[in-house]
Amino acid sequence: MTSIAAESVSTILVSCKQTRFHIESPNYRELDIEGLNITVTSRAAATGKGKGKGKAAAEGTEILNNAKLRLKAGSRYALVGRNGSGKSTLLKAIAEKLIPGIPEETRVSILQQTDLSDANSDDLPADGSSGRGGPTVLEDVVDKATAKSELEQEIELLSAGVSSTEPYAALQALRKLRHERMQKRLFILDKDARLRSGARGLQARKALVEYEKLVAQSASLKEQAAEDISAETLQTEIQEAVDMLADLQLQVEPSRIADTESQAKKILAGLGFTEASMSKPARSLSGGWRMRSSLATALLQETDILILDEPTNFLDLLGIIWLQRHLQSLEDSAAPPTLIVVSHDREFASSVCTDLLILKDKTLTYFHGDLPTYESAQAEKKVHLTKMKEAQDKQKAHMQETIRQNLAQGRKKDDLNKIRQAKSRQKRLDDRMGMQVNEKGGRFKLNRDLAGYHYATRAEIEVPHDERPVTLSLPDPSDLRFPGSLISLEGVTFSYHHRHRSPKPQPPPVLQDVTLTVSPGDRIGILGLNGAGKSTLIRLLVNPSNTTPGVLQHGTITHHPRLKLGYYSQHAVAALQTLARVQPDLTALSLLTRETSSSSSGGGEGELLSEGDLRGILARVGLPGRLATDVPVAKLSGGQLVRLELARLLWRRPGCLVLDEVTTHLDYETVSALRAALRAWPGAVVLVSHDRWFVRGVVEGVVDEEEEGDDEYDDGDGGSDGGRAGEGTAGGRRTRVVYKLAGGKLVELEDGVRQFEEGMERRVRKLMGG
Structure with missing residues (x-):
């Protein structure tokens, strides 16, 4: 079975095997698809004249080759794979039902990665001036989740016909609505016919042709003249219009909508929206807040398969922990949806998901457990197989030498017994060497594990090759020539004032009496909710002379005269995308x-x-x-x-790196490599991040079990115990401290990330009424 889906600049080609048996009552929350192939190719290659699907696929980028997509109902999967491996393409193919075998009736809700060009994670618009009018955020979420506006349009059409004094108005409204619905059904049948091949494809195309005839008849009925309509037909269809109107009104009755709105408010509040921000026009939202609105829509929908592609992007820790709890609570529902999550946040993915779906080497593999457990199991498996292969190679060499000697002696002395013995051992060597365990981990038995294929030899022991690791190497800082603090803030108070005189009171200071010192080799973590002023503090650290439109009310900010500072902004990716649009080459x-x-x-x-x-x-x-x-x-x-x-x-070669949400958009392996590189780097690091695992490793110096004993990750300061300071850079002390920024105050957290996390847990429990 083959499918083709066109995008603006590329095309997704999908094919797979499909059962020939018809399933009367499929479980829409499950998928079991064999032989799945997915290729992304240019639209020109896919639609070029004279090119078959095979040739188009050969010219594209292959994502999956003969893979098995198996999802169990109600399970929660973390989709794992390196950047560029095709995770988003696979999710798109599932969501748009491009894969033959996914029933059209399956309800799939998806959150796709937001366009980064205008994303803003820190500030919700203060007013709706950039987009007045249109539905509010709450109305927009409810409408998209329930198709409320579509139902209201149908009700409006039928209501106008039924209440009209024109005798044929109700009939005409009914026929128009029927025809519109049939056209939607025709689109689905056309897609189904394109997805399938072989006997099932022939059957689907026949169904499409038959339905096209019905749609043509519906179109002619819609245009039928009044004098050609019998009184009996008129009466029957007027009653049908009245009944259909009543059914539609039941679906949008106030009590149902009120329940949906109540649930939508809880979800939006959990994602950081206030009552006031829910009432703002949806079109006034910045990119980051639009993503949260889209996430709320996905969570509100009734669905069989829920797909979340990087849902933690632009969420603060309060929102991340709330989302964890919400997704975990779905397990208690009567029919929990099957969940697929892509997230670079290890702690989030590990707490939410029960299984891993691993996209690697153009195939899909499965593991019950979290990522650290999988990595540990893979390492143990490699050690076991290595020992097994070494022992078997030694045994094989010994047997081959014995066979050689027996053959030589048998031929020399014309001893048939020796020759038969050598041939018997050779057969054993050929048939019985290889894997000594079956797929379930038990002892391999030829008559059971190769039943019906006794002539076959066992599979060779293949020690898995390590995928080329992601490595990041940071150059040593340039020489400062003389000692001193790199950055120092003393009693800084900073606020944003209204540009013109206004009757409104001036807002309180964003930062109040903030004191912070960054010395060579220090590790400083700054945690806080979105809007707490973290980015403002970072900008002051980086460029104190550029405070527009804010005002430094009092305090001093000083830099080491020879400091080279590297600043990664949370908007860096969006800025590069904007630059690339202007200069495409x-x-x-x-x-x-x-x-x-x-x-x-x-x-x-x-x-x-x-x-x-x-x-x-x-x-x-x-x-x-x-x-x-x-x-x-x-x-x-x-x-x-x-x-x-x-x-x-x-x-x-900066001596200090100031990193504001640097892990966004990175895969697991790259986040791990950056974490290790920053931990070992001799320069100073000021880090703003909502990724708890990343902050623990970089700032607190926590070393994971799989990293212990690896010299590459050892910075020699004894920071793995989470202590505040240790011996770090040559001739100095490396400070490790985590701060919380809230209410304009910068407060040191004695227990670091754990203390901040516990505070957010308490707020989430209160928010969810727990």
């Missing part, structure tokens, strides 16, 4: 070349770097070879854009 290497050249020629902070130097910098952050030189920035994924922005910071 811009590549990572050409961007770095331009920036290093302008800095050197203008007497800036960097020396002129050669092309080889720049290639090396890009390779160290995961953009090697042609990815840096040939692929336009516009075609880089979100994770690759993060790497490019890091390269733009690192070529200057």
Whole structure:
């Protein structure tokens, strides 16, 4: 069975095996699809004349090859795979039912990754000036989740016909509504006919042809002249119109809508919306808040399969923990939906999901448990198979030497027994060597585990090869020449004032009496809810001279005279995307070349770097070879854009990195590599992040079980106990401290991330009435 779905610039080609047996009552929350193939190719390649589907697929990027997609009803899956492996493409194919075998009646709700170009995670618009009019946020969520506006349009159409004094108005409204519904059904049948091939495809195309005739008849009835309609037909269809109107009105009766609105309010509140922000126009929301609104819609819908692609992007820790609890609570419902989650946040995914769905090497594998357990199990399996293979290779070499000696002696002395013995051992060597355990982990038995295939040999013991690890390498900071603090804030109070005189009172200061010192090698974590002022504090740390439109009311901010500072903004990816739209031919290497050249020629902070130097910098952050030189920035994924922005910071060899939500858009492996690289880096790090696992590793120095004993991850400061300070940089103390920013105050958390997390847990319990 084959499917083709066109996008603006690419096409998804899907094919799979499908059972020939008809299932009367399928479980729409389950999927069991064999031989799944998914390829992404250009629209030109897919629609080119004279090209078959096979040739179009060969010219595209293969995502899956002969994979098995198996989802159990009500299970919660974390979809794991590296950036660019095709996770979003697979989710799109499921959501749009492009995969033959997914019944059209299956209800699929999906949250797709938001367009990053206008995303803003910190600030909800203060008013609706940028988009007055239109539905409010609450109305928009309820409407999209329930198709309320569509039902109201149908009710309006029938109501006008039924209440009209025109005798044929009700009949005409009924026929118009029927025809519109039939056209929607025709679209589904047409899609079904394109998805299927073989006997089932022939049957689907016959059904399509028959239904097209019915639609044509409906169109002619809609245009039928009044004088050709009999009185009996008129009376019958007027009654049908009245009955249909009553059914539709039941679906939008106030009590039902009130229940839905009440649930929508709870979800929106959990995701950070206040009562006032729920009443603002939906079109006034910034990108980050639109994503939260879309997430609320997905959670509110009644669905069989719920797909969430990076739902924690732009959520603060309060929203993340609320979402965890909400998704966990679905298990208690009568028919919990099957959940598929993609998230770079390890703690979120591990707490929500019971199973892993691993997309690797163009196939899908499954594991019951979380990611750390899977990684541990894979490591143990590799050790076991390695020992088994080494022992068997030794045994095999011994047997081969014995066989050689027996054959030589038998032929020399014409001893048939020796020759038969050698052949018997050779047969055993050929048939009985290989895996000594079956797929379930029990002892391998030839007559059971290869039943019906006794002539076959056992599979060779294959020790899994480690996938090429993601590595990130940070250059050592440049020399400061003389000691001193890198950044110092003393008693800083900062506020945003109205530009013009206004009767409204001035807002309270965003930061109040903030004191913070960053010394060489320090690890500083800043936690807080969205809107608490974290980004304002970061901007003051980075560039205290640029405070517009805010005012530094009092306090001092000083930098070390020779400090080179690297600042990763939470809007860095969006800024690169905007730049790429203006300059579509811009590549990572050409961007770095331009920036290093302008800095050197203008007497800036960097020396002129050669092309080889720049290639090396890009390779160290995961953009090697042609990815840096040939692929336009516009075609880089979100994770690759993060790497490019890091390269733009690192070529200057900064002594302090200020990172604001740097893990957004990165996959598990890259987040782990960046965590390890930052933990071992001798420079100072100021980190703002909602990823608890990442902050624990970078700031608190927590070392995971699989990292213990690895010199690459050892920074030598004894920070893994979560202590505040330890021996870090040469000749100094490395400070490790986590702060909470709330109400304009910067407060040190003695218990670090755990203390902040416990506070958010209490708020979530209160919010959910627990």
